[in-house]
Amino acid sequence: MTLTTDAPDVATTDDNTVFGRADAIPGLPHEQVVFCEDAATGLRAIIGIHSTVLGPALGGTRFYPYPDQSSALTDVLRLSRGMTYKAAIAGVALGGGKAVIIGDPEQTKTPELLRAYGRFIDTLGGRYISAGDVGTNTDDLDVIGEATDHVVGRSTAVGGSGNSGPMTALGVYQALRAAAATVWGKPVLWGRTVGVEGVGKVGSELISLLLADGARVIAADVHDASLARVVERFPDISITHDILGERIDVYAPCAMGGALTTGTVPRLTASIVCGAANNQLWTPEVGRQLHDRDVLWVPDYVANAGGLIQVAGEREGATTDWIRDRVERIYDTVIAILDRSKAESITPGQAADSIAEARLSSARLA
Incomplete structure (x- = not known):
């Protein structure tokens, strides 16, 4: 295993390194970004620690076939910053x-590679704690x-809290109820058409909650097998292959991030955007564009905090009832945010x- 402080095969241009990147957030630098390559297993991973002001940095590990290392680094930097804000507001x-393993999990994931990655995490001495994400279960x-x-979200058989998908979906659902109360006067989705983009372990659970609330669901996913499973359930x-082309009341992005851009927003017919995907807005300016069009966007790191709350509870030995109660309070958090937005x-x-x-500021001063 080779541990380095910069990517082993990245050209020394600003776009491909941690410092001076065009997509970096000014004034909010990362504490640490580390790269790992293990020749024996083929592991290539990046971990970004954005902040440990409130405690050890926790975030999921995404196993994904990025087109290049720069794209993987961009994901790490954006997602780890989002986790800082998610933990703070939760x-x-x-x-x-946040961490990424570069590769196709269907082809390159092996127990040996995952153990090598675990050894990599261990070298950080508890500064980073991994949970699951896209491509890991x-x-x-x-x-x-x-x-x-330094890993959470393991199965109950080994003392973990299990799959965080249901709690993440519950948090998104509560955020949607709060948004509905703000836009339509009642915290229900009955009779509304919700477009769910991404029907994996969170999207499929969200669909279950929406249907139970009387909503009509239109679903999309780039993976036909995932769509087939959700239709069977x-x-x-x-089913559609173009959610943004449908007449919907709510758009719930639950796949990869960046779906909303200055170009795609004009196609949106929904009054509410609220989903489980991270980094839903391509740039912060898209948030202003939605606001100016009277489309209510619930910040992704608020809506999708249910999984984080679950694994935080796992670390503290919390009961299932305690975790569920904290996740359901996302409703109150969203109401407070929307009230402040209006005021x-x-x-x-x-x-x-x-x-x-x-x-975060209070913690730094303490």
């Missing part, structure tokens, strides 16, 4: 981090946990950021 004693976390104690839903004539994203930054 009120848990954790910082923000509870079984994978069990294997990673054979090489490090929920035969009453509709101060700012976007929901700005309102959420200000609340999170206030907690």
Whole structure:
């Protein structure tokens, strides 16, 4: 295993390194970004630790076939920063981090590679704690946990809290209820058409909650097999390959990030955007564009905090009832953010950021 402080095969241009990147957030530098390459297993991984002000940096590990290393680094930097804000606004004693393993999990994921990755995490001495993400599941976390104690979301058989998908979906659903109360006067989705983009372990659970609330669901996913499974489970839903081209009341992005751009927003017919995907807005300016079009966007790191709350509870030995109660309080958090947005004539994203930054500032001064 080789541990380095910069990518082993990246050209020394600003766009491909940590410092001076065009997509970096000014004034919010990362504490640490480390790269790992293990020739024996083919592991190539990056971990970004954005902040440990509130506690050790926690974030999922994404296993994904990035087109190049620069794209992987961009994901790490953006996602780890989002985790800092998510932890701050969720009120848990954790910082923000994120990791990626570069490769196709269907082809390159092996127990040996996951154990090598666990050893990599262990070298950080607890500064980073991994959970699951796109391309990794509870079984994978069990294997990673054979090489490090700094992993959460493992199966109940080995003392973990299990799949975080249902709690993440519950948090998104509660955020949607809060948005519905703000836009339509009642915290229900009955009779509304919701477009769910991405029907994996979170999107599929969200569909279940929406249908139980009387919503009509239109679903999309780039993977035909995933669509087939969700149709078998929920035969009453509709399928499309272009959610933004549908007439919908709510757009729920639950796949990869960056779906909303200055170019795609004009196609949106929904009054509410609220989903489980991270980094839904390509740039912060998209949030202002949505706000100006009277489209209510619930900040992603607020809506999708249910999984984080679950694994934070796992670390503290919390009961299932305690975790569920904290996740359901996302409703109240979203109401407070939307009230502040209206009172101060700012976007929901700005309102959420200000609340999170206030907690971070207080912790730095303590």
